[in-house]
Every structure is written in structure tokens, then in C-alpha cells.
Amino acid sequence: MLKLISSSCIQSRVHRLGPGLLPVSRPGTESTTPLMKVLSSLVGLSWRNVNLGSRVFFCSDSSDGSDQVVEAEVKAAESGANEAESKGSSAIVPTYPRPEDYLTVLALPLPHRPLFPGFYMPIFVKDAKLLAALQESRKRQAPYAGAFLLKDEPEADPSVASSSETEKNVYDLKGKELFNRLHEVGTLAQISSIQGDQVILIGHRRLRITEMVGEDPLTVKVDHLKELPYNKDDDIIKATSFEVISTLRDVLKTSSLWRDHVQTYTQHIGDFTYPRLADFGAAISGANKLQCQQVLEELDVYKRLKLTLELVKKEMEISKIQESIAKAIEEKISGEQRRYLLNEQLKAIKKELGLETDDKTALTGKFRERIEPKREKCPPHVLQVIDEELTKLQLLEASSSEFNVTRNYLDWLTALPWGEYSDENFDVIRAQKILDEDHYGLTDVKERILEFIAVGKLRGSSQGKIICLSGPPGVGKTSIGRSIARALNRKFFRFSVGGLADVAEIKGHRRTYIGAMPGKMVQCLKNVGTANPLVLIDEIDKLGRGHAGDPASALLELLDPEQNANFLDHYLDVPIDLSKVLFVCTANVVDMIPNPLLDRMEVIAIAGYITDEKMHIARNYLEKATREACGIKPEQVEVTDAALLALIENYCREAGVRNLQKHVEKIYRKIALQLVRQGVTIEPTVDSVHAIEPKETEVDFEESGQNTAGKKNSELLESSSPEQMSETSTIEVQTADQSADIEDAKESVEDKESGSKKTNEKILVDESNLTNFVGKPVFHAERIYDQTPTGVVMGLAWTAMGGSTLYIETTLIEEGEGKGALHLTGQLGDVMKESAQIAHTVARAILHEKELENNFFANSKLHLHVPAGATPKDGPSAGCTMITSLLSLALKKPVRKDLAMTGEVTLTGKILPIGGVKEKTIAARRSEVKTIVFPSANKRDFDELADNVKEGLDVHFVDDYMQIFNVAFCEDETQSIGEVTA
Numbered sequence: 001m002l003k004l005i006s007s008s009c010i011q012s013r014v015h016r017l018g019p020g021l022l023p024v025s026r027p028g029t030e031s032t033t034p035l036m037k038v039l040s041s042l043v044g045l046s047w048r049n050v051n052l053g054s055r056v057f058f059c060s061d062s063s064d065g066s067d068q069v070v071e072a073e074v075k076a077a078e079s080g081a082n083e084a085e086s087k088g089s090s091a092i093v094p095t096y097p098r099p100e101d102y103l104t105v106l107a108l109p110l111p112h113r114p115l116f117p118g119f120y121m122p123i124f125v126k127d128a129k130l131l132a133a134l135q136e137s138r139k140r141q142a143p144y145a146g147a148f149l150l151k152d153e154p155e156a157d158p159s160v161a162s163s164s165e166t167e168k169n170v171y172d173l174k175g176k177e178l179f180n181r182l183h184e185v186g187t188l189a190q191i192s193s194i195q196g197d198q199v200i201l202i203g204h205r206r207l208r209i210t211e212m213v214g215e216d217p218l219t220v221k222v223d224h225l226k227e228l229p230y231n232k233d234d235d236i237i238k239a240t241s242f243e244v245i246s247t248l249r250d251v252l253k254t255s256s257l258w259r260d261h262v263q264t265y266t267q268h269i270g271d272f273t274y275p276r277l278a279d280f281g282a283a284i285s286g287a288n289k290l291q292c293q294q295v296l297e298e299l300d301v302y303k304r305l306k307l308t309l310e311l312v313k314k315e316m317e318i319s320k321i322q323e324s325i326a327k328a329i330e331e332k333i334s335g336e337q338r339r340y341l342l343n344e345q346l347k348a349i350k351k352e353l354g355l356e357t358d359d360k361t362a363l364t365g366k367f368r369e370r371i372e373p374k375r376e377k378c379p380p381h382v383l384q385v386i387d388e389e390l391t392k393l394q395l396l397e398a399s400s401s402e403f404n405v406t407r408n409y410l411d412w413l414t415a416l417p418w419g420e421y422s423d424e425n426f427d428v429i430r431a432q433k434i435l436d437e438d439h440y441g442l443t444d445v446k447e448r449i450l451e452f453i454a455v456g457k458l459r460g461s462s463q464g465k466i467i468c469l470s471g472p473p474g475v476g477k478t479s480i481g482r483s484i485a486r487a488l489n490r491k492f493f494r495f496s497v498g499g500l501a502d503v504a505e506i507k508g509h510r511r512t513y514i515g516a517m518p519g520k521m522v523q524c525l526k527n528v529g530t531a532n533p534l535v536l537i538d539e540i541d542k543l544g545r546g547h548a549g550d551p552a553s554a555l556l557e558l559l560d561p562e563q564n565a566n567f568l569d570h571y572l573d574v575p576i577d578l579s580k581v582l583f584v585c586t587a588n589v590v591d592m593i594p595n596p597l598l599d600r601m602e603v604i605a606i607a608g609y610i611t612d613e614k615m616h617i618a619r620n621y622l623e624k625a626t627r628e629a630c631g632i633k634p635e636q637v638e639v640t641d642a643a644l645l646a647l648i649e650n651y652c653r654e655a656g657v658r659n660l661q662k663h664v665e666k667i668y669r670k671i672a673l674q675l676v677r678q679g680v681t682i683e684p685t686v687d688s689v690h691a692i693e694p695k696e697t698e699v700d701f702e703e704s705g706q707n708t709a710g711k712k713n714s715e716l717l718e719s720s721s722p723e724q725m726s727e728t729s730t731i732e733v734q735t736a737d738q739s740a741d742i743e744d745a746k747e748s749v750e751d752k753e754s755g756s757k758k759t760n761e762k763i764l765v766d767e768s769n770l771t772n773f774v775g776k777p778v779f780h781a782e783r784i785y786d787q788t789p790t791g792v793v794m795g796l797a798w799t800a801m802g803g804s805t806l807y808i809e810t811t812l813i814e815e816g817e818g819k820g821a822l823h824l825t826g827q828l829g830d831v832m833k834e835s836a837q838i839a840h841t842v843a844r845a846i847l848h849e850k851e852l853e854n855n856f857f858a859n860s861k862l863h864l865h866v867p868a869g870a871t872p873k874d875g876p877s878a879g880c881t882m883i884t885s886l887l888s889l890a891l892k893k894p895v896r897k898d899l900a901m902t903g904e905v906t907l908t909g910k911i912l913p914i915g916g917v918k919e920k921t922i923a924a925r926r927s928e929v930k931t932i933v934f935p936s937a938n939k940r941d942f943d944e945l946a947d948n949v950k951e952g953l954d955v956h957f958v959d960d961y962m963q964i965f966n967v968a969f970c971e972d973e974t975q976s977i978g979e980v981t982a
């Protein structure tokens with residue numbers, strides 16, 4: 001078999017085909033025409049254009065299996081194939097490397113792959129001595145050496161590609177060391193050319209090293225190997241070789257990399273010998289060096305073919321994977337390209353139609369349009385940021401994330417109401433009217449708001465303030481906030497901070513975070529569109545602890561008039577002026593508000609409502625609003641005062657009116673259902689009235705008895721044919737008549753409707769039928785005893801839900817000399833336990849004073865309990881009640897009827913002030929208490945209460961416990977010590 005290549009195209013083949021030469025034709029036996037054709041196909045030129053003046057190597061494989069190589073100067077004329085053919089063939093001067101001439105050869109180490117017979121391989125020889133020896137041998141006309149694959153270093157992983165570093169070490173190997181690292185079987189290689197340290201080898205036949213002869217350069221004795229004899233017609237060998245060829249063909253289909261090789265080979269399949277086919281398959285496969293070496297070492301042709309088949313099959317699999325990877329990537333790229341192309345087209349079309357200018361330009365235009373009217377009022381530092389961001393937007397790629405961040409930022413910046421203020425109302429009378437319209441009572445709050453307006457009027461501008469409304473649930477804190485906004489003509493925004501734990505809710509996230517948002521205040525300003533809204537911060541006492549920063553401190557910055565003129569939101573990053581915002585906070589318990597915050601607030605306490613107030617609110621506000629909401633007319637229903645009173649006293653005993661509101665709504669919902677049910681049976685439906693509208697000629701008016709004419713007319717209209725057109729005028733008249741009839745019918749229906757209402761009895765909600773609307777009374781009486789027994793006294797307590805009454809009960813467990821002790825129950829806190837101990841001591845002292853002989857406390861084991869046992873209680877204000885309870889037991893004398901008391905006691909019996917006077921008074925009234933004992937220090941608080949709260953109460957203000965003793969155990973109820981307020 002012949003191998004051919006021009007030296008000038010060797011370089012290009014190195015890159016295109018990898019190491020190796022292609023056997024193309026058999027010299028002597030075949031014409032050189034196919035040889036030249038193959039040559040031209042190899043170098044990518046037409047046959048005539050092949051540069052025949054260059055050096056061409058013909059590598060032949062003689063029929064006996066030994067390889068021969070000829071080198072010739074081909075001086076083919078360009079005049080034609082035949083001429084070239086004859087010149088080409090005659091120019092070949094064959095030289096044969098006879099085995100006996102090369103029994104000792106220089107050993108060339110091959111680091112990467114073995115060299116297969118018939119293939120070409122360039123190598124680099126770094127060893128100067130070896131290089132000199134190779135040059136010398138070329139000069140001596142014996143340009144042959146042995147090329148042997150290097151074994152891997154013992155520990156090296158063969159699957160890992162060797163780095164250039166290790167390659168360097170390979171070239172450093174010398175003598176024995178190198179000898180030991182060489183594979184035994186290699187190839188007799190012709191040194192085709194030496195350029196610098198690059199040596200080009202052409203493989204000829206297999207060699208086996210037998211022994212080392214010289215060390216530097218390494219020279220070895222070799223045996224020349226031949227394939228074992230085989231039967232060319234053996235079916236198995238044939239079949240295997242065909243399989244190799246067909247696999248190569250398949251590889252050819254999928255992999256363009258080896259297409260040139262394989263195409264050439266398979267076209268000239270007749271030129272193959274089986275061993276060479278096996279070598280070819282192995283040489284072009286991507287198998288690793290050891291697998292290739294295995295093929296090289298195999299002298300049995302069948303086994304070699306089998307090994308090669310394995311390798312090319314693997315190659316096939318790899319090329320399939322390669323194909324699928326290429327396909328997937330191609331699909332992805334083409335999909336993206338398509339989308340991009342379509343998008344561009346869409347943009348172009350939109351632009352053409354004038355629907356939209358370029359995205360960025362449109363956006364910039366939008367933002368500029370938004371900010372332009374505000375430019376005058378907008379602070380300069382904000383304008384500067386906006387302009388900078390707009391410029392930045394133009395430079396950013398529309399698909400980048402930064403673009404979106406900037407766009408959102410600009411959206412917020414331009415949407416805020418910079419310098420936009422709503423016209424404030426400084427009309428005190430109008431404001432008062434609005435406040436009274438919405439809420440009954442709440443004089444303190446209203447007064448404070450009016451003061452605020454008055455100051456604003458005198459100053460000519462309003463100031464930012466923080467008002468805190470505190471009180472039990474449902475007393476109207478939130479709703480009065482809304483009314484204040486209405487009275488001041490400010491926009492209203494409410495946000496609840498109950499459970500708020502993240503500072504970012506108030507101060508916003510930094511823009512760098514994904515999904516970053518500004519804080520609530522900035523959202524509020526964008527929402528309301530003015531820079532002076534009324535912001536209601538609900539449930540400020542329920543502010544969360546905070547897992548990222550302290551929300552209370554963030555609120556402080558937001559609320560403090562000193563700081564909030566330059567409030568800095570993390571997202572917005574430009575200071576905003578919040579000094580014109582009126583903040584109203586609501587809380588149930590002031591004690592729970594963080595102190596620095598509370599310090600800056602003006603607290604207005606709303607204590608809760610007494611029955612009278614609730615009656616008023618229910619009658620004039622809740623009932624009215626609910627009736628309107630349910631679409632019921634005042635004349636359709638009557639809720640009596642007695643019913644409302646029963647509702648308040650037996651169903652809704654809480655401090656606020658939310659529960660009352662729910663009950664009123666419940667009543668009205670039931671009434672609405674009742675009315676609708678009645679309406680369905682007696683009254684014409686509203687739909688039937690609408691159906692009388694003109695055009696709808698087929699309306700059935702039978703019920704009113706007025707529709708006969710209308711119906712006839714409609715029939716006439718419908719049956720009008722061209723022949724009947726003469727009657728048109730009549731029809732018109734009749735149609736006019738009909739509309740008159742319709743009007744009559746409408747009136748009649750309306751009459752009937754009002755008539756039915758007149759006939760319908762007004763729905764009456766009275767005390768007697770209240771249960772039909774709201775069910776059985778649900779109130780849990782705070783009052784357990786009609787007349788408190790011995791050892792039981794009613795105290796007054798304050799809770800977040802308003803005031804309440806509570807009993808202190810004391811009983812005797814056992815009596816006996818020196819057994820005096822006090823056992824406490826009722827979930828009492830430490831302070832209350834201590835005050836029970838104090839009470840015990842004070843009671844003992846008083847008893848001693850009153851009845852010298854009475855050793856009750858010294859000899860009695862007592863049990864003091866405060867119901868309800870499940871509710872935790874604490875505080876010192878039950879001190880005086882405890883003493884009274886203990887004394888009542890000791891003296892075996894019940895306290896006077898309808899008495900309640902509150903006050904802290906010292907060990908000497910002095911009474912100290914307490915809190916929540918209004919709540920406690922209201923609670924006492926709810927429990928029908930007639931006589932109350934308060935500490936003298938609380939007289940001022942009591943005097944400030946509204947008259948209707950104080951009305952009818954017998955109140956005693958005391959400094960010392962003995963005064964209480966006199967009130968509680970006085971025989972004659974008219975005789976009492978202390979001040980009485982009626």
C-alpha cells in the first residue's frame with residue numbers, strides 16, 4: 001500500500017487530520033492516477049493543481065506485509081494527467097529499510113501516542129545528543145530509528161492528561177532510566193525531516209526491543225515483527241473488518257472531523273489489508289495511548305481487528321454524544337437568535353407605526369414628564385439625583401439587572417409628592433362640626449385637635465406633631481384618627497405596627513437587594529400624593545422586638561419632629577421632609593410603648609364609655625350608620641331605648657363599643673331579612689317596576705290591571721305588515737297612549753309599594769323580643785354577690801380592656817393558738833402578694849386597736865382568694881380592699897351594700913394614689929356600685945371626669961385606712977367620714 005504526502009502540506013495535515021499519513025495506492029500494481037486523485041483530495045486541490053514540484057512521499061506496503069517507503073522528487077508537468085501520471089511513477093526511487101540493516105536503532109521516546117506503521121508523526125527532540133545522532137543517521141543514508149511509547153510514571157493516573165511540566169521531565173530521561181520507561185513494542189520510523197528540534201517520523205513496521213546497547217543517546221537492539229500469518233478469506237476476519245469499516249462509515253456520517261480520512265479509505269477499500277485497516281482504525285480513534293499500544297502490540301490480525309473494532313465503536317458513541325451536544329447547543333443558540341431577531345423586528349415595527357419609541361427613550365420621557373411639573377417645588381438634591389439616574393439609565397443595557405433597579409428607583413423618586421401639600425383647613429368651627437358629626441363625646445381628643453388647628457391658623461402653617469390615643473379596644477381611637485384627617489383636610493394613611501419586627505418595613509431595604517422596597521412612610525407618601533398627610537400608626541404598643549435592628553428606634557427617627565425633616569429611607573437614599581406630617585398613634589396600654597417614643601408623644605387617654613354614652617353612640621352613630629349600610633329606611637324599623645339599654649347592659653359590657661356595633665349590625669341584618677321576606681310575598685319586585693320602561697312592550701302588567709291597552713298596542717306593533725301601514729297613525733297614537741299607561745302603571749306600583757309599607761307594620765325591636773335578634777344574654781356578671789358576705793369586699797381594677805370590678809374573698813381555714821397564717825390564691829403577682837402581707841399586718845394592728853382582746857389574726861389560718869383564678873393579677877391598689885376583707889372576717893361583719901374601693905396601703909395604714917380613676921369609676925357604675933372609696937390624691941382625677949360619669953355616686957376620698965373602716969363598717973349608712981361627691 002502506498003502512502004503519499006507532500007512535505008508542504010504536512011503542516012496543514014497535522015492540524016486537519018492529526019498525526020498520520022494516509023496510504024493511498026500500491027506502487028507498481030496500480031496506476032498513479034487514483035494515487036494522485038487521493039493526493040489532491042487530501043490536500044484539497046484538484047489533481048491538476050497539485051504542486052508536483054514539491055517533495056512527495058510514497059509509502060508502500062508490499063504484498064508480503066513489509067512496509068516500504070519511497071521518496072521522490074516529483075516533477076510532474078502541469079500539462080495533463082497522463083503526463084503527470086507517467087512522470088510521477090517514473091520519478092519514484094524506492095528504498096527499503098531491510099530488517100538486517102536496522103537491528104540496532106536509536107530509541108525515540110513518544111510521550112503521547114504510539115506511532116502506527118504507515119502513519120506520520122511529528123515529535124520534538126529536546127535531547128541535543130539524540131538530535132545530533134538522528135541528523136548523523138540521515139546523512140549516512142540510514143534515516144531510521146525506533147519510536148517507542150513511554151510508559152506512565154508508576155503513580156501517575158493515565159486518565160489525567162499530562163501537563164507540559166511532566167512532558168519536560170520526559171525529555172530529561174536518559175539511559176537506563178529511559179530504557180525502563182519504554183514500552184517493549186514500538187515502530188521502525190523513518191526520519192522524514194528535521195527542522196530545528198522538530199522531527200517528522202513515518203512509521204514502517206513493528207519492532208520489539210531486546211536489549212540496551214548504548215546509553216546516551218539510547219540505542220537498542222530490536223527484533224523486526226511481522227503479523228502472524230492469517231487467512232485472508234477467513235469469514236470471521238472479514239466480518240470483523242467489515243464491521244470496522246461500517247462503523248467507520250457511521251462515524252463519518254456524524255463526525256466531520258475524520259470525514260476526509262474515512263472517505264478516502266472507504267473509497268479505496270480494495271487497497272486495504274486487514275492488519276492495516278486495524279492500524280488505521282486505532283490510529284484515528286480518540287483512544288488513550290495504552291489502548292493504542294495494545295493494538296500496536298497485537299500481532300494476531302483477528303485480535304487486532306477486534307481491539308480496533310472496540311475502539312471505533314467507542315469513537316462512534318463519542319461522536320453520537322458529540323452530535324447531540326452540538327445539536328442541543330445549536331438549538332439553544334438558534335432559539336435565542338430567533339427571539340432576538342423577532343424582538344428587534346417588533347421594536348422596528350412599533351417604531352415604524354409610531355406606537356412606541358425605543359424602550360429607554362420612552363421610559364426616560366415618562367420619568368421626565370412626571371417630574372417636570374414638580375421641578376419648581378422639588379428639592380435641588382433630589383432633582384440632581386433624578387437627573388443623574390436618568391443619564392445612567394440611558395447608558396445601561398435594557399436587559400441588565402442594573403437597568404431594572406435604576407428604573408424602579410426612578411419610578412419611586414419621580415412618583416413622590418415633592419413639595420405637594422393639601423390645602424389645610426384652619427376653620428375651627430368647621431373642624432368641630434366634622435368631629436362631632438363622626439364621634440360622640442371624646443371631648444379631650446376633639447379639644448386637642450381644635451387647639452392644634454388654632455395654632456396652625458395663628459402661625460399660618462401647620463406643624464408636625466405626634467398625638468397618641470390610648471385606651472381599651474373599640475373606643476374609637478382609629479376612627480377618630482380618620483375624622484381628624486377629614487377635619488384638617490389632610491389625606492389619611494394608616495399602618496399598623498403591631499408585631500412589626502423588621503426595621504426595613506419602616507426604613508426600607510437597600511437598593512442592592514433583590515426585591516428591595518422603600519419603607520412604609522415612602523409608600524404612604526406615594527399613595528396619598530401629598531407631603532402633609534395624617535399618618536395613623538396603629539397598635540404602637542405592640543411593636544415587635546425586632547430581629548434585624550430595633551423598630552422602636554427606627555420609629556423614633558420617623559416620628560421625632562427634630563429629626564424627621566431629614567428622614568432618610570434606605571431605598572430612596574435622599575432625605576425626605578416629614579416635618580409637615582401629622583402623626584397619630586394608637587395604643588391600648590401606654591406602659592408598653594418604648595420610653596423614648598412615649599416621651600415625644602402627647603398622650604390622650606380615652607377611658608371607655610359609660611352606659612349613657614354608649615346609649616348615645618348606639619342611637620346616633622352606630623344605629624344610623626348600620627341602618628344606612630343595610631338599606632333600611634328609618635320608618636321601617638324602631639329599636640326602642642329599652643332594647644338598646646338591655647343590649648348594652650346584658651350583651652355588651654366592654655369599655656368600647658365594637659361589640660355593641662356588632663350586635664346592632666346583627667339586629668339590622670335580621671330586620672333586613674325580615675323585610676325582604678315580607679317584600680317577596682306582598683310587594684311587587686323592583687325588577688317588575690324596571691320592566692315597565694318603554695321599548696319593552698311585552699311587559700306583563702296583569703297584576704296592576706292597567707296593562708291591557710299596552711299589551712294590545714304591542715301586539716299591533718309587532719304584527720304591523722306593509723299592508724297594515726295605513727294604520728300607522730293610529731298605532732302612533734296608541735303608542736303615545738301606551739306610554740301614558742306605563743306612567744300610570746308605574747305610579748300605581750309605587751302607590752302600592754308605599755301602601756304596602758303603610759299596611760306593613762313597622763318592625764319593632766324591644767326589650768321583650770331582643771332575644772329573637774341577638775339570642776340569649778351573654779353577659780358574665782362581674783357582680784357575683786347581691787350583698788357581699790362576711791370576708792368579701794369588692795375592689796376596683798384596671799386592665800387593658802378598661803376598668804373592672806373584682807372581689808377579695810377571705811375565709812378561715814382553721815383556728816388554734818399561734819396558728820395565725822395567710823394563704824393566698826388567684827394568680828397574684830409578687831406586688832399583690834406583698835400587699836396581701838401588708839394588709840394582714842395592718843388588719844391585725846387595727847383589730848388590736850379596736851378590740852384589744854380579739855386574737856383572731858394571731859390564732860387563725862386564713863385563706864385569701866381573688867377570683868377569677870385563671871386571670872393573672874398584680875399591683876398594689878387592692879391593699880385597702882384586702883384589709884377590709886380581713887377585718888370583715890375578723891369582726892364577722894359584712895361591709896355595707898354596693899361598696900367598692902381601691903387604694904394602696906402602707907404598713908402604717910396610709911392610703912396612696914392609684915391609676916385609672918375613670919376606668920375604675922365606669923366599671924363601678926357598670927356593677928351598680930353606689931359607694932366608692934378612692935385615695936385623696938386621686939380627687940383631682942375624679943373631679944376631671946364628666947358629670948354624667950360622676951352622677952349619683954357616693955365617693956369617699958381617704959388618706960388613712962381608718963376612714964375606710966368607718967365607711968365600710970358604719971352601721972348608719974348616712975354617716976360617713978370623708979368627702980362625698982354626688
Ligand SMILES: Nc1ncnc2c1ncn2[C@@H]1O[C@H](COP(=O)(O)OP(=O)(O)OP(=O)(O)O)[C@@H](O)[C@H]1O
Pocket residue numbers: 438439440441442471472473474475476477478479480586587588617621622656657658661
Ligand atoms: N365616640 C364614638 N362615637 C361614634 N362612634 C364611635 C365612637 N367610639 C367608637 N365608635 C365606633 O366604634 C367602632 C370601633 O372603633 P375603632 O375601630 O376606632 O376602635 P379602636 O379604639 O381603634 O380599637 P382598637 O384598639 O381595637 O384598634 C368604630 O366603628 C367607631 O366608629
